[in-house]
Amino acid sequence: MNECAPEGLYISYSRNYKQIKARRAACVDLNTKKNTNMQVEIDQNSGFCFGVVYAIEMAEDHLKAHGELYCLGDIVHNDKEVERLERMGLKIIDYEAFRQLRDATVLIRAHGEPPETYRIALENNIQLIDASCPVVLKLQNRVRSAYDEDRQIVILGKHGHAEVNGLIGQTQHEAIVVTSEEDVEKLDLSGPVSLFSQTTKSTQLLYRVKEQMEKKTDDLKFNDTICRQVSNREPELRKFSARHDVIIFVSGKKSSNGKALYGTCKAVNPQSYFISGPEELQPEWVRRAESVGICGATSTPMWLMEQVAQKVQQVQAEAVKN
Numbered sequence: 001m002n003e004c005a006p007e008g009l010y011i012s013y014s015r016n017y018k019q020i021k022a023r024r025a026a027c028v029d030l031n032t033k034k035n036t037n038m039q040v041e042i043d044q045n046s047g048f049c050f051g052v053v054y055a056i057e058m059a060e061d062h063l064k065a066h067g068e069l070y071c072l073g074d075i076v077h078n079d080k081e082v083e084r085l086e087r088m089g090l091k092i093i094d095y096e097a098f099r100q101l102r103d104a105t106v107l108i109r110a111h112g113e114p115p116e117t118y119r120i121a122l123e124n125n126i127q128l129i130d131a132s133c134p135v136v137l138k139l140q141n142r143v144r145s146a147y148d149e150d151r152q153i154v155i156l157g158k159h160g161h162a163e164v165n166g167l168i169g170q171t172q173h174e175a176i177v178v179t180s181e182e183d184v185e186k187l188d189l190s191g192p193v194s195l196f197s198q199t200t201k202s203t204q205l206l207y208r209v210k211e212q213m214e215k216k217t218d219d220l221k222f223n224d225t226i227c228r229q230v231s232n233r234e235p236e237l238r239k240f241s242a243r244h245d246v247i248i249f250v251s252g253k254k255s256s257n258g259k260a261l262y263g264t265c266k267a268v269n270p271q272s273y274f275i276s277g278p279e280e281l282q283p284e285w286v287r288r289a290e291s292v293g294i295c296g297a298t299s300t301p302m303w304l305m306e307q308v309a310q311k312v313q314q315v316q317a318e319a320v321k322n
């Protein structure tokens with residue numbers, strides 16, 4: 001066992017023998033040494049996915065030209081980025097306010113919407129700027145086609161999540177939403193079934209749910225509909241998490257993708273911490289670390305991760321001074 005690793009880090013070291021050797025070679029007493037050589041790295045694969053970039057660019061273009069735009073729900077699950085856009089004139093509204101609105105322009109965010117939203121917009125003379133992510137639109141079409149073939153639709157997703165609501169809306173609200181293998185155990189499945197996933201769920205969880213469903217039905221059509229912008233990040237994030245002493249994961253607390261990717265970091269590196277912004281960083285997490293990795297979700301802006309990196313460097317500089 002690596003005696004010089006902070007408690008809990010051994011698990012990640014044990015996965016890669018070369019890494020254990022390299023770490024041992026560079027072994028220092030992390031409990032006593034004042035750290036003058038700290039490395040802070042921002043994961044260049046983290047940050048906005050193209051769906052979020054597209055939605056934010058559409059909002060910014062409209063705001064620059066008109067100074068005001070309504071958005072149905074948070075444009076991105078990141079309060080700091082929402083606040084930035086609100087300062088430009090974005091107004092976030094909920095579904096109740098949307099139903100009351102007339103003669104206005106409303107942005108549909110990347111999560112997509114069910115058919116009812118488009119119907120209400122038509123009735124209320126609302127002009128939509130549709131920034132639904134193309135990946136989500138394709139998933140909606142696949143769910144609708146499977147429903148039209150009289151298959152029972154099961155969706156792995158979060159109850160009440162906007163993307164999931166958009167998917168259920170394709171099935172006259174008949175789709176069943178599951179969140180875990182345990183939920184599948186309770187299902188009474190008869191007839192043909194199609195399984196889909198919210199685009200931001202964990203790949204491992206989806207495959208566990210699939211296995212559980214295969215025990216319950218002989219007629220399962222499985223659709224791996226996890227977005228590659230998410231699933232491709234998991235292996236990269238595992239490597240990134242293993243090569244740093246401490247991981248600071250930056251994400252809005254409402255982000256499903258943030259929860260899933262943070263779980264990936266934590267499984268590899270127990271010294272992983274979830275924060276929403278630099279003000280939540282606790283100095284003792286990073287003060288004595290040799291290397292700190294900063295990463296985030298598909299809804300985390302790069303500028304926010306940069307602020308966190310600056311805060312980490314500030315903590316380190318103070319630790320050296322004292």
Ligand code: SF4
Nearest residue numbers: 049051110133135227
């Ligand atoms: S995670 Fe994928 S599906 Fe979701 S908005 Fe981003 S690109 Fe689109």
